[in-house]
Amino acid sequence: MLKRPAAVLGLFESPRALLSAIELLRARGRWSLEAYTPYPVPGAEAALGLKRSPLAAMVLIMGSLGALTAYLFQWWMNSVDYPIVVGGKPVDAWQAYVPVLFEVTVLFAAFTAGLGMLLLLNRLPDFRHPLLSSKSAAALTRDKFGLALEPAEGPFDAGAAEAALREVGAEAVEVLNQPAPPAPVKPRTLLLLAAGGALACLAAGLGTYWTLKLFPALPPMSHMLEHPKLVPQKPSAFFKDGRGMQAGVPGTMARGRLPYPCKTEACASRLANPLPRAAEVLRKGRKAFDTSCAVCHGALANGRPLLSEAYGAKPADLQSSRFLSMEDGRIYHTLMTGKSAMPSFASSLTDDERWSLAHYLRALQRAQHAEDEDLR
Amino acid sequence: MRIEDYAGPEELKRLASAFMTVVLGLMVLALFVFIVVPGMRSAGAPAAGEGGAPLGANGWLDPVEVPAAKGYRIPPVDPKTLLTPTAQLLARGSELFARDCAQCHGALGRGDGPAARTLTSAPRDFTRPEGWKNGTGLPAMFKTLSAGIPGSAMAAFDTLTPKDRMAVIHHLRAFAAFERRPEDPAALAELAKIFASSSVAVPNRIPLSLALRKLEEEYRTPAPLSLSPASARLIRDPARAAAWLQASPAWRKSPAALAERACAGAPANGFAVSAAVLDAESWRGLYAELSKGGRR
Numbered sequence: 001m002l003k004r005p006a007a008v009l010g011l012f013e014s015p016r017a018l019l020s021a022i023e024l025l026r027a028r029g030r031w032s033l034e035a036y037t038p039y040p041v042p043g044a045e046a047a048l049g050l051k052r053s054p055l056a057a058m059v060l061i062m063g064s065l066g067a068l069t070a071y072l073f074q075w076w077m078n079s080v081d082y083p084i085v086v087g088g089k090p091v092d093a094w095q096a097y098v099p100v101l102f103e104v105t106v107l108f109a110a111f112t113a114g115l116g117m118l119l120l121l122n123r124l125p126d127f128r129h130p131l132l133s134s135k136s137a138a139a140l141t142r143d144k145f146g147l148a149l150e151p152a153e154g155p156f157d158a159g160a161a162e163a164a165l166r167e168v169g170a171e172a173v174e175v176l177n178q179p180a181p182p183a184p185v186k187p188r189t190l191l192l193l194a195a196g197g198a199l200a201c202l203a204a205g206l207g208t209y210w211t212l213k214l215f216p217a218l219p220p221m222s223h224m225l226e227h228p229k230l231v232p233q234k235p236s237a238f239f240k241d242g243r244g245m246q247a248g249v250p251g252t253m254a255r256g257r258l259p260y261p262c263k264t265e266a267c268a269s270r271l272a273n274p275l276p277r278a279a280e281v282l283r284k285g286r287k288a289f290d291t292s293c294a295v296c297h298g299a300l301a302n303g304r305p306l307l308s309e310a311y312g313a314k315p316a317d318l319q320s321s322r323f324l325s326m327e328d329g330r331i332y333h334t335l336m337t338g339k340s341a342m343p344s345f346a347s348s349l350t351d352d353e354r355w356s357l358a359h360y361l362r363a364l365q366r367a368q369h370a371e372d373e374d375l376r
Numbered sequence: 377m378r379i380e381d382y383a384g385p386e387e388l389k390r391l392a393s394a395f396m397t398v399v400l401g402l403m404v405l406a407l408f409v410f411i412v413v414p415g416m417r418s419a420g421a422p423a424a425g426e427g428g429a430p431l432g433a434n435g436w437l438d439p440v441e442v443p444a445a446k447g448y449r450i451p452p453v454d455p456k457t458l459l460t461p462t463a464q465l466l467a468r469g470s471e472l473f474a475r476d477c478a479q480c481h482g483a484l485g486r487g488d489g490p491a492a493r494t495l496t497s498a499p500r501d502f503t504r505p506e507g508w509k510n511g512t513g514l515p516a517m518f519k520t521l522s523a524g525i526p527g528s529a530m531a532a533f534d535t536l537t538p539k540d541r542m543a544v545i546h547h548l549r550a551f552a553a554f555e556r557r558p559e560d561p562a563a564l565a566e567l568a569k570i571f572a573s574s575s576v577a578v579p580n581r582i583p584l585s586l587a588l589r590k591l592e593e594e595y596r597t598p599a600p601l602s603l604s605p606a607s608a609r610l611i612r613d614p615a616r617a618a619a620w621l622q623a624s625p626a627w628r629k630s631p632a633a634l635a636e637r638a639c640a641g642a643p644a645n646g647f648a649v650s651a652a653v654l655d656a657e658s659w660r661g662l663y664a665e666l667s668k669g670g671r672r
Contacts, residue, residue, distance in 0.1 A: 081415040187385055258649055261640045270637060272624030274616050274645035277595035282588050299439040302535075304475075312490030314479035320535050322524075328623070340529050341494035351644040359591075367440065367587035370580035374590055375444055 006130040006178035007034070007148040008161040010170030011139060015041045018145040021168040022047040025149065031161060036131065036146035055121060059113050066108025070101040087307070088294050090287065130176035148176065247347045260336055260346070268333030275355045277362075285360025288353040292345065301364040313341050318361060319368050328358040440584035447580040453539055455568035459514065461546040465539075469547030472540055476533065477548070485551030495529040502551040512556050515563040517545045537576045598622040599669070607662055609648065616646030621666065631656065631663035 012018040018041065022033060026049065035044050071094075078084065079091040086096070118124045131137055131148070140146045147170070149161040158175050165173050217226075235242030253259060262268040275281045290299070296315040298305040303317035316323070316339075323331075335354045338344035345354065366374075458465070474483070480495065482488040485502035492499050500508070509525055510516040521541050524532035533541065582590075598618040603611055611617045620641060621627060627634040635654070638647045654662075 184385060187388060190385070190388070256643065256649055258639065258642055258652055267640075270624070270626070271641055272620055272637070272645070274620035274623070274641060276597060276615075276619040277591055278597075279588075279592055282592065300442075312479055313494070314476070314489075314491050316531060317535055320532060322532055322534075340496065341491055355644065363584060363587045363591050364440070366591060367442070367582050367584045368579065370444075370447075370582040370587065372580060374582050374586065375446060375580055 004178045005156060005158040005175050007150045007176045008158055008165060009036075009131070009134060009136060009146050009148045009174045009176050010165035010168075011136055011172040011174075012145040012147065012169065013171060015044075015145055017169055018147060019043055019047050021147055021165075021170065024168045025147070025164060028164070030152060031149035031164075032152040034148040034150060036140045036148065038141050038143065038145075041145070053121065055113065055117055058116050058120075059109050062112035062116075063105050063109035067101055067105040069108070070104035071097055073104075074100060088299065088305070089291050093287075093291050095291070128179050128182070130178055133179055134174060134176055136172070136174055245348075247344075262329075262333055262336075265330050265333055268329045269327045271327075271329030271332055273328040273332075273355050273358055275352065275359060277359050281356045281359055282363060284353065285356035285358075285363075288349060288357050289360050289364075292349060293357070296342070300368065301361060302368070315342070319365060323361075324365055324369065328355070331358045331361060442581060442583055444583060444586070445581040447578050450537060450576040450578065452572050452575050455571040458539060458542040458571055459564065459568065461549075465543045465546050466550075468540065469543035469545070472536070472544050473547050476536075477544065480529070481548075485548055497528040499529070502548050503553070505552075505554040512552065513559050513563060514545065515560070515567040517549075518542070518567060521545060538571055538574065596622070601666075604665060607665055610651050610654070610658075610662060611646055612643065612648045613646035616644075618646075620645035628667065631659040634663050634666070635659040 010021070012021060015037070018035060018037070022035065022044070025031065025033060026047070033048055035041070035048060037044065074097045075092060078096075083091040085091060089096075131140075136144065136146060147165070149165065150156075162173050162175065230236050230238075230244035236244040239246060262271065289301075293301075294305065295307055296305055296313065297303055297318055298315075301318035303315045303319075305315065332354050334342070335345045335349065335357065337346070349357070473481075478489055479491045480487075480489045480499040481502065482492070482499075487499045487501035489499070505512070508516075510520045518538075518541060520530070521533050521536075521544065523534075524530050533544075536544070598621070601611065601614040601618050601621075603614060608614075624637055627637050635651075635656075638645065639652045641647070642651055643649050
């Protein structure tokens with residue numbers, strides 16, 4: 001069978017020689033150029049005139065798609081198909097979706113990056129690549145820099161390409177031939193391969209099973225049994241203060257904010273609610289109340305929640321006269337500092353959520369202390 | 377007889393791809409049969425609350441959408457029926473004590489309920505005679521229960537009717553088995569007068585959606601601020617600042633009052649954080665501008 005030259009490869013001593021050769025040969029424009037180097041050579045991409053890889057865009061699109069998939073998946077299951085109310089919170093509270101959303105985003109993005117680069121963009125694996133049967137392949141992975149001239153269009157004159165490479169300073173030149181197409185696989189080989197694959201799967205499965213059975217959870221293979229995770233209703237073993245969710249560092253604050261000025265309720269009673277009492281604000285307040293407050297204070301804010309028995313606590317009855325006349329500022333203050341068993345919500349709610357909670361509480365109180373004309 | 381006699385490599389390949397197509401099709405079918413169709417069926421099923429019970433936004437029973445109910449007054453009760461314990465009062469008291477008091481004061485009144493250790497001032501141990509803030513007489517205990525003890529965790533239980541309050545008091549007096557001073561007749565007469573004269577109002581009740589609508593309707597949206605360029609740098613969000621100025625009318629007292637309040641609320645109230653380092657002169661200018669209604 002006649003050997004068809006697929007490319008001509010020239011070897012260069014240094015990246016500098018390679019780059020100058022690329023520049024000279026690109027100017028002639030008769031070949032399409034490909035560089036093979038033991039490590040990424042800075043400037044080679046620009047010299048070869050390669051376009052920016054579309055991989056980043058692919059990863060962005062697939063990552064976003066992953067996030068969307070995970071969100072819709074959980075939203076559909078948790079709030080449409082089979083809604084389960086957890087702790088009295090709204091079934092579509094997005095906070096619970098975050099871990100899976102994050103994982104699926106990373107999964108989609110990572111697979112796109114890895115497989116997209118290998119399979120789609122570089123078309124690997126390519127076992128019939130002419131370079132693989134070249135004598136210089138070993139040198140190219142160590143200390144030599146290769147430049148291959150491939151036919152751009154029309155017939156390929158290997159002799160001219162060889163001469164051109166020698167002219168620009170290649171220290172060795174080799175003609176790479178297109179390997180012959182592989183012989184067709186016999187059905188018997190296919191069957192043998194299938195049987196071998198099945199055997200390998202069986203061996204791996206049995207091996208894993210018996211390894212895990214005979215050597216259970218020996219460090220470091222503890223199978224995630226021992227790690228500093230937070231066990232519900234138990235203090236964290238990882239943080240000194242026993243809290244799983246760490247508050248901000250004391251004495252620090254976010255950029256563009258001022259320290260909370262009030263130490264006493266008297267001071268806080270002078271703070272005023274900056275939010276208008278509009279439908280959107282009330283909706284926000286309702287969501288925050290159902291997510292963070294109703295579990296203890298009850299959906300009606302009367303201090304009689306479903307979980308009171310389990311907590312053994314006595315949450316305040318926000319419908320009593322003391323709270324009916326309480327200023328918004330003092331409600332905000334209590335959310336900032338906490339009171340008795342009630343924790344501070346300074347780091348787990350935003351400013352706007354705290355102020356809209358004050359508005360929503362007024363609506364809850366109005367519902368239980370309605371005026372006569374409301375009944376008409 | 378060999379397998380090649382029946383199927384060549386091309387034929388085998390076609391067979392394999394046909395097999396994969398069938399498996400994939402079956403998986404898609406299984407997804408629909410076991411997950412999507414049952415889900416759609418239960419989504420289309422009649423909702424639980426169609427007998428007139430209120431439903432929330434997600435189709436579940438909504439505890440806040442209670443039907444509207446007219447308020448009424450509970451007439452005053454005969455003091456004689458409240459001042460001495462009866463079996464009926466004690467039964468009611470025990471029920472209320474378990475519901476509202478035992479979490480802190482403990483089921484046996486020793487001040488050792490599960491919530492007690494979170495409280496900064498420890499709850500009263502009813503079995504010990506010393507340290508009762510308002511005293512141990514009936515009028516004193518009624519006062520404590522009605523008004524709470526300001527500065528401590530003891531809340532005012534004014535949402536209970538006077539009768540219920542007396543029921544709780546008689547129940548917890550059973551824990552306080554120590555020697556008590558005789559009741560002061562004057563204070564007792566005063567208490568009896570309270571019972572005999574005051575009726576209890578049970579307020580009207582409306583569904584939350586109506587309350588939300590009412591509050592929204594009653595709110596007077598403030599006119600937007602139109603500021604000079606110098607003030608516009610200080611007031612980052614004029615709409616928010618307008619709402620905040622309306623909500624705290626005390627800023628009108630003086631430029632200093634405006635400065636103190638604005639800095640305490642920044643940046644949530646629409647003022648820039650840089651307002652915190654403003655000098656008195658600039659505050660006077662801003663005060664004058666806002667006093668004119670913030671309109672040029």
